[in-house]
Amino acid sequence: YSEVTNAIKTSKYNLFTFLPLNLFEQFQRIANAYFLFLLVLQVIPQISSLSWFTTVVPLILVLSVTAAKDATDDINRHKSDNQVNNRKAQVLIDRKLRSEKWMDVQVGDIIKLENNQFVTADLLLLSSSEPLNLVYIETAELDGETNLKVRQSLPVTGDLGDDIEKLADFNGEVRCEPPNNRLDRFTGTLTYAGQKYSLDNEKILLRGCTLRNTEWCFGLVLFGGPETKLMQNCGKSTFKRTRIDRLMNVLVLCIFGFLGFMCSILAIGNWIWEMNEGSQFMVFLPRQDGNNAAFSAFLTFWSYVIILNTVVPISLYVSVEIIRLGNSFYIEWDRKMYYARSDTPAEARTTTLNEELGQIKYIFSDKTGTLTQNIMTFNKCSINGKSYGDVYDYTGQRQEITEVKTVDFSFNPLADPRFLFHDHALVEDVKLENSEVHTFFRLLALCHTVMAEEKKEGELFYQAQSPDEGALVTAARNFGFVFRSRTPDSVSIVEMGKQRTYELLAILDFNNVRKRMSVIVRSPEGKLSLYCKGADTIIYERLHQSCSKLMDVTTEHLNEFAGEGLRTLALAYKDLDEEYFSEWKQRHHEASTSLDDREAKLDQLYEEIEKDLLLLGATAIEDKLQDGVPQTIELLSKADIKIWVLTGDKQETAENIGYSCNLLREEMAEVFVISSNSSEEVQEELRNARMSMKPDGADSVLLQKKTLGNSVKAITDEVVNGEYGLVISGHSLAYALEHSVELEFLRTACMCKAVICCRVTPLQKAQVVELVKKYKQAVTLAIGDGANDVSMIKGTAHIGVGISGQEGMQAVLSSDYSFAQFRFLQNLLLVHGRWSYLRMCKFLRYFFYKNFTFTFIHFWYAFFCGFSAQTVYDEWFITLYNLMYTALPVLGMSLFDQDVSYKYSFQHPQLYIPGQLNLYFSKKAFFKCALHSCYSSLVLFFIPYAAMQDTVRDDGKDMADYQSFALLTQTCVLCAVSIQLGLEMSYWTAVNTFFVLGSLTIYFVVTFTMYSNGMFLVLPRAFPFIGTARNSLNQPNVWLTILLTSALCVLPVVTYRFLLIQLCPTINDKVRPLQPLSTFRSKATPQFMRSFRTNKSSSRRSGYAFSHAQGYGDLVTSGRFLRRSALARPSGFTQTGRATTGFSPMGRSAGYSPTGRPQNTKAPDKEIRVIGDQFGPPKRP
16 A cells, blocks of 8 residues: 555546547547548548538537637646645654645555644544544535534554654554445554554544644544545546437437438439430540449449538537537626625536536435535524514514514623524513523523533633534523533533532433433532423423423424424423432443443433423524525426435434425425335335325336437336325435335335435435436436535536535535525526527527528439539538528527526426426427428429529520529528528527628628629639629519518418417417516516415424434543533623623524634625525525
8 A cells, every 4th residue: 555645636638648538539429520531531532522621620620619628627627636636734754744745645654633624534543632532523525514523542542642753653554444435434453562453433534524623633544545435435527418419419320311311312313314314425524434323323422421411510519519608608697696795606617518407307405505504593482481582563563583683692791792682582581580591591501412612711612513502502601501611520601690510410311212311410509400302292291290281382382483494492300309319320320331231221211210390491493594495495396396305414304404495395295204224124115105195006117218219218207196205314225225126216206296315425325316317317416515415416417516615615626517505506497507408409400400401402403413413502602601601690599599588487487397308309309390491492492493494684684594593592591591590589689680680791792792703803713603693683583582482481480380379389488478578688586586484384393303413421421522621710700791801702693603613703794685685685694
């Protein structure tokens, strides 16, 4: 391992490999390879009827534009890699700490980390500055969780401390598992000084973590660079192509086949003509030696391959890249997707996937930091039957909190000034020394596992293993019950200015079955009390019967809180008898040291003492969603987009957020919870859920072939009555993803309106996305904000979206699109995605139409020119047709067209559904386009042919010559396709109008110029059509022919569309007439989304323990968690007003920061509401 470095590489090319690799990738596109083949044909004089530069120039242009774009993307990846690889680390080399680049760190090096530094590589923790060699790390980049975690080194290595000599002499051997992507497991051994020590995950620091609240630590590098668990979870970068790209490849193959078919017919025609008619011309046009009719037919075949190549013009691919680039700029320029608070605009990090944004069927979303802000706020509470938190005016009407002044906590110098509360009644009851209110907050200040740190007087830093606990302790702090410090056997708090220390006798810790936590304390006066908090349903079962009336009132309050999507928690207490507790404590000691059934015996003791409790009340915490998340999810659901949440959080947390953000609703017929621990049980639960949704459904999974020539089978959508939800835990998901169960899981999940997968690893996220992608004919989108989302964003989903949030930039750097808030996803999909898809489909339909029409006329003309491969048009018209005459009008349509306005795209999300069903461009639409072109080419060839035959000019001279016919035909073609473009456009702008009329004007200007005497005199061979324009276009019958052909080309289209709108209108046909023209220019977000309230009939969802972990009680009482002894200090609490201390508070707006870092040290700027008033008034900063 000595040669394994710590450098990472996400780029694809270097200076030497760029050209060959990029060209190899580009020529994998069938059309590019085809034009290269055409170029080879054109350099053969015997078959080439067009100059070689007509192909080589556009081919080089296409390759250059694409190469420049790919180079730019890869340069950005190189910059990102270099930024990471060139970070500095302190490495122990030759008994000295030296500053080295990350990329130069090697396996086996010992490095020093300091507070707030990123972990350089996967390390074995050797020693730290903290007592008991603990370190505190933040793992947001790995698992999305911002609460701190604890790691501890082996005692034998912890004794090394920061002694450089001892560390340099360290001579141990580590044997461990090979590199893998398991973030939650590590197995290995350390052999040191003749002893072997076991290593597990608790002794490992993983790359991507951040060291917090630890002055320094030393670690031994175990894995570096691509072998670290972070990089192992990143997945491989894949080349993403849109559905339209894949369909285009199939269609291009069909076009090639059809081109070969046409050329074969014309070659056979040439052979027949040469056999029957050609011999009569040998006197005037003798054949070369050895050339016969068959050889002439063979040459004719390849000549027509060159002439008819415009069925797949290379300008198509240039135009596609320009359109995609333009639509990418629209995303980046959209002020509604700009987040002013963090100065973050939306960014299109790729330009090749825009139209696929209009076809999304499944969204896979992370939860923490993507749907939520990961900020817990204490919003409301119920104490002794009285509800606090809502504010009412003198008439009894509830007021909006934005209209109410916040509570003044100046009486409490230790209060967190960032904590906001609006109900003044609660603080008044605290000041009036209401005994129930005081007991309520005393419980919150005592019953927890939070750690407090006070480096300076009055500067309290709370570190909690769950943000819920931090929010509750912060609330108690502001209302006068300040948790100050703790030891293994005591808790010190400041109660209304008085310092009090409670003896901590026992912590009855949380677990997933108990769903509650209790502490037993002795007050300074010697009173024994048990304080308990937990899920309301669990607490209610253990209340004294005297609490029945209070239970009824509190239940009403809990229902109100839950109806607003808040996380509820019940609080209760009881006083204990000294004798009983002494006897209980003895039994508790015996049970805790028992070797048999220890947990069962402890649970029994806990049940015994946690009964006959007295109810105090309930708390309501808001896990703050990002602005507009419920509205966005509701809107996307109306667009028939299914949303799956894949989160590393616990089941209850994710489920609660599901209800809060309107993903799960009480109106659903049923929400299935899958939590079995074996493959058979999971399969049975899934089958039962499926049969509940569709009792008459067949057991066999319905499979069908995919339509794009792929042999992989797909599961069809099954219709069910009602809406259902599915929640599946991580261990059950592992079984559900097994080969024997995966189809049952997918089939059941796809019948549900919403799916939530909990406790999933980054790899499982990618596996779930891959499963849907494999068996469903649907486009998938993955959205997240942390490194744990990279695998599904970067390598699995069709489209990856990164949120630039609080979990680093790893997801953004790996994404295709990025922005700051989840709500911008509705703008990205329903507006930009749908417009991009619509524009691209219109572009392709029209482009194929105009080029097929142009090319088919060559085919008909072949029957009148002896199959001689003569072109029907002037060569300059062939050169400029796609380059100048029709390029700008179609680009104008493809960049500016809108079927409905920005506003109406939100008001009618059903407009998105046709994109999911491929209704705008498919094989069927393509063949309709080909038939339309065939009809138009017949009209555009035979009507001018008939009009020119035996026709004379006004002065009696003959005008039925080849050049006049070519001019008339090409003019008819250009006018007809321009009018057809006008019919395709839904939204005329000044630019579109200028492009269409300007292109026609340019055509006539160029034509008169090229057919002038002057150009002929300069280059006679290049400009042979001397005088044709002025001699033909001054004849009335020529203009009449142009008018007639244009009318006959357009009439069937107008008729068909009129009948279609009348008899079978689409959703677009129904919506478009509803909006006045002025709304196209209106950028306001629709008023219908102004307000949103969760259904009040929600059932309670207790939220306390949901982000809590078992085992922290043991850590607290053992002393392992304690950083350093608390300094003796006065309470610093006065009743006269706030002291002017140098207090730099912790916590975020109205709540608690789980990271323990200062957040928003200055008041944030007001956010510019770029979504208009869609989501109501902005919240207070």
